[in-house]
Amino acid sequence: MSKTIYPIIIWLMVAMLISACSQDCQDQDHQGRQAGDPLPSWNDGAARLSIVEFVQAVTDETGPDFVPAPERIAVFDNDGTLWSEKPVYFQLYFAMDRVKELAADHPEWKTTQPFQAVLENDMEALAASGERGILELVMATHAGGTTEEFTTVVSDWIDNARHPRFDRLYRELVFQPMLELLDYLRANGFKTFIVSGGGIDFMRPWVEEVYGIPPEQTIGSRIKTVFEMRESGPVLVRLAELDFIDDKGTKPVGIHNMIGRRPIAAFGNSDGDLQMLQWTAAGLGLRLMALVHHTDAEREWAYDRDSHVGRLDQALTEAEKNGWTVVDMKNDWDVIYPHETNR
Amino acid sequence: MSKTIYPIIIWLMVAMLISACSQDCQDQDHQGRQAGDPLPSWNDGAARLSIVEFVQAVTDETGPDFVPAPERIAVFDNDGTLWSEKPVYFQLYFAMDRVKELAADHPEWKTTQPFQAVLENDMEALAASGERGILELVMATHAGGTTEEFTTVVSDWIDNARHPRFDRLYRELVFQPMLELLDYLRANGFKTFIVSGGGIDFMRPWVEEVYGIPPEQTIGSRIKTVFEMRESGPVLVRLAELDFIDDKGTKPVGIHNMIGRRPIAAFGNSDGDLQMLQWTAAGLGLRLMALVHHTDAEREWAYDRDSHVGRLDQALTEAEKNGWTVVDMKNDWDVIYPHETNR
Numbered sequence: 001m002s003k004t005i006y007p008i009i010i011w012l013m014v015a016m017l018i019s020a021c022s023q024d025c026q027d028q029d030h031q032g033r034q035a036g037d038p039l040p041s042w043n044d045g046a047a048r049l050s051i052v053e054f055v056q057a058v059t060d061e062t063g064p065d066f067v068p069a070p071e072r073i074a075v076f077d078n079d080g081t082l083w084s085e086k087p088v089y090f091q092l093y094f095a096m097d098r099v100k101e102l103a104a105d106h107p108e109w110k111t112t113q114p115f116q117a118v119l120e121n122d123m124e125a126l127a128a129s130g131e132r133g134i135l136e137l138v139m140a141t142h143a144g145g146t147t148e149e150f151t152t153v154v155s156d157w158i159d160n161a162r163h164p165r166f167d168r169l170y171r172e173l174v175f176q177p178m179l180e181l182l183d184y185l186r187a188n189g190f191k192t193f194i195v196s197g198g199g200i201d202f203m204r205p206w207v208e209e210v211y212g213i214p215p216e217q218t219i220g221s222r223i224k225t226v227f228e229m230r231e232s233g234p235v236l237v238r239l240a241e242l243d244f245i246d247d248k249g250t251k252p253v254g255i256h257n258m259i260g261r262r263p264i265a266a267f268g269n270s271d272g273d274l275q276m277l278q279w280t281a282a283g284l285g286l287r288l289m290a291l292v293h294h295t296d297a298e299r300e301w302a303y304d305r306d307s308h309v310g311r312l313d314q315a316l317t318e319a320e321k322n323g324w325t326v327v328d329m330k331n332d333w334d335v336i337y338p339h340e341t342n343r
Numbered sequence: 344m345s346k347t348i349y350p351i352i353i354w355l356m357v358a359m360l361i362s363a364c365s366q367d368c369q370d371q372d373h374q375g376r377q378a379g380d381p382l383p384s385w386n387d388g389a390a391r392l393s394i395v396e397f398v399q400a401v402t403d404e405t406g407p408d409f410v411p412a413p414e415r416i417a418v419f420d421n422d423g424t425l426w427s428e429k430p431v432y433f434q435l436y437f438a439m440d441r442v443k444e445l446a447a448d449h450p451e452w453k454t455t456q457p458f459q460a461v462l463e464n465d466m467e468a469l470a471a472s473g474e475r476g477i478l479e480l481v482m483a484t485h486a487g488g489t490t491e492e493f494t495t496v497v498s499d500w501i502d503n504a505r506h507p508r509f510d511r512l513y514r515e516l517v518f519q520p521m522l523e524l525l526d527y528l529r530a531n532g533f534k535t536f537i538v539s540g541g542g543i544d545f546m547r548p549w550v551e552e553v554y555g556i557p558p559e560q561t562i563g564s565r566i567k568t569v570f571e572m573r574e575s576g577p578v579l580v581r582l583a584e585l586d587f588i589d590d591k592g593t594k595p596v597g598i599h600n601m602i603g604r605r606p607i608a609a610f611g612n613s614d615g616d617l618q619m620l621q622w623t624a625a626g627l628g629l630r631l632m633a634l635v636h637h638t639d640a641e642r643e644w645a646y647d648r649d650s651h652v653g654r655l656d657q658a659l660t661e662a663e664k665n666g667w668t669v670v671d672m673k674n675d676w677d678v679i680y681p682h683e684t685n686r
Binding site for chain 2: 070073147191200201204208214215216217218222225226227229233234236243249250252253256257258259260261275278279282
């Protein structure tokens with residue numbers, strides 16, 4: 001090795017040390033907590049405290065609230081709880097993008113609602129098509145092919161489509177504090193599940209990479225599929241027929257059917273999550289019920305009782321009445337999205 | 344401590360040593376294999392070899408067939424694959440026992456089929472009531488209460504009811520070689536699932552203790568449940584309406600809905616498992632498809648192509664054609680039930 005290289009190597013090593021130190025110092029300084037804090041994006045406050053105290057209590061083998069690891073089931077709504085949901089559910093953007101992709105094969109869509117509204121970017125006309133319109137949109141864009149074909153379509157979209165307000169991939173608009181919370185719970189022996197009104201086959205292609213939640217721990221709404229033996233081999237074909245809607249009172253049903261145990265912790269953000277929280281709360285022993293309250297119009301959105309998407313009204317009243325944890329996004333979260341931090 | 348106790352203690356210690364040694368020697372001598380063999384109840388042969396070679400191949404990080412742990416999904420049918428299913432599915436015994444328990448509240452059952460047949464132990468009349476009769480029986484005995492009430496009923500039954508031929512608890516009539524196989528797969532990073540035509544809520548109360556398979560990895564047939572808020576709190580009520588039958592072509596559907604990944608190993612024993620094995624086989628990479636062939640009339644039962652319960656006809660033909668593993672119970676299994684061994 002030439003001697004002239006030594007200074008460079010030494011300089012590099014010093015630079016690495018400085019960098020490591022500054023990283024370390026940053027960790028130590030952030031929120032005035034020690035390095036290794038599992039929830040660095042959570043500001044000190046009642047929400048953070050209720051989570052940490054709950055986890056400590058149910059994992060303390062000598063304490064009265066200890067819960068064996070296999071029963072440490074935590075459920076999370078997705079839209080508005082793990083990622084944003086404004087101005088409309090991201091899955092609706094997927095459906096709209098898909099309509100535009102498929103439009104060449106469907107000339108009739110130019111003059112048929114709700115497709116015409118999508119092709120003309122007329123959100124008002126789309127809203128006017130109501131639930132029936134949305135359902136038609138979902139069936140036209142989510143059904144028809146095989147399960148494997150749909151997975152490919154979703155994977156392509158999630159890796160490329162961008163949110164109109166932030167010009168970022170939708171998958172980047174997940175909540176950094178919730179990612180930390182998921183990791184923190186798993187590090188404490190919890191099994192984390194998604195229980196979402198969103199489509200199960202819309203979530204599964206990417207939630208493992210983004211949230212660390214495997215497909216078999218993802219529950220959602222779904223359309224019917226049927227087994228078909230083709231010459232090329234067996235396939236599952238997606239029918240234009242609803243099989244299960246995972247919302248409100250059917251969230252506990254989905255939990256019962258798919259998990260078969262009552263969760264000890266549940267996180268939601270809207271009235272669609274109320275029954276899931278009630279079902280969780282009604283079990284024996286210590287429980288944690290929490291709502292993400294969207295209070296930050298600047299960094300994300302602010303909405304609750306009057307919102308069409310993600311309305312939080314009755315569940316907020318119940319939370320206040322029952323002493324459930326309410327996460328005030330603006331005050332409780334130091335950062336919202338992962339791209340705001342280098343962590 | 345009185346000196347007279349010492350000889351007793353020494354005798355006890357010697358006895359324990361002898362016992363430990365004989366256990367050890369038995370392990371070493373058994374099948375001529377070393378202690379620590381994960382499949383001691385499996386005789387040497389093609390079936391055992393195909394399992395061991397498959398597991399070694401998919402867990403060898405340097406080999407061409409390596410599969411990352413999260414994708415090591417193994418699915419098992421229950422009736423006839425993990426426990427016996429003769430002379431009729433054990434769940435039918437549960438339903439019949441339940442009819443007798445509930446009969447006092449249903450005087451009309453004395454003269455109404457299929458209930459009369461059950462109350463009179465008239466298996467011929469019960470068989471004559473056909474599928475509709477069995478369905479009526481299931482609805483009358485499985486629906487009506489809450490999910491928690493049903494769990495209690497099943498737990499009581501599985502801890503007390505005895506099989507007519509063996510006079511043993513049904514839960515004792517599980518296959519020792521399959522228990523070893525489940526442990527062996529899990530020790531190698533597999534996630535083991537049940538995919539059964541049997542009732543999901545009939546299995547979940549006991550499969551974790553008996554098979555080490557948690558409720559959230561148990562898939563089966565189910566009736567509808569609805570969420571109801573009562574004064575005492577929220578409940579899930581079991582309706583007399585089928586929600587999902589997990590058999591034949593719907594086994595891959597159940598796997599898709601509940602797991603969301605294609606298994607790399609599948610174990611069944613009847614034509615009801617054929618599509619599950621085909622679906623497993625059609626994935627990319629190394630796969631293991633296996634059928635338990637009931638060939639031991641003396642220790643268990645012998646049946647295949649002509650059996651009403653657990654018919655194995657088309658799947659056996661497919662297994663031979665495709666080179667799937669066929670476990671010959673009589674020759675491949677050194678013991679059938681756990682009570683035959685002290686292991």
